[in-house]
Amino acid sequence: DAKTTQPNSMESNEEEPVHLPCNHSTISGTDYIHWYRQLPSQGPEYVIHGLTSNVNNRMASLAIAEDRKSSTLILHRATLRDAAVYYCILPNYGGSQGNLIFGKGTKLSVKP
């Protein structure tokens, strides 16, 4: 059990920012927060990960709450290609043994 909670679906307009939330209220101090996404008919792909500080890369930004009980993946300008299922994962949580245990994720739809 990944112990993360995400909305089932979200909608966005093209070229607008998207904020995808994730709750992980039972996170421990050493649990990294990872985000992956799966585009239609493809394997999952890594998006970003962080521990305590906010993180940025070419794909997205990750904002982590000060108490680490929640995080938000930010896509700064959504494109049609960003339509995917986004997964928030804690690889070290519980019995995960450092592996990725995927939940149901958030299905992001992007409207032109």
Next chain:
Amino acid sequence: DSGVTQTPKHLITATGQRVTLRCSPRSGDLSVYWYQQSLDQGLQFLIQYYNGEERAKGNILERFSAQQFPDLHSELNLSSLELGDSALYFCASTRGGTSDLDEQFFGPGTRLTVL
């Protein structure tokens, strides 16, 4: 292109049969992970190998087995196939033995259909 290759792309077989799925990790990656994705179960972690040794087990059935060879490629063997084994099977690789610091690179998947 993630650098992870999987063969075959598609596989159609009958119940009771046995199949082998193959995965080649990215160059230099020592870990291989196998996942099953079906419509009703979502993406499920099956098993991980690190440098030839089994490292972690997930929801892998006893009818399924895997191994990682000295050249680091891996094979997933599925036997006594049932209709419910129809799914997409992904493999992924990482440089090290754990995914809390490493990103996993996923292959394109093998679609298995059991008739």
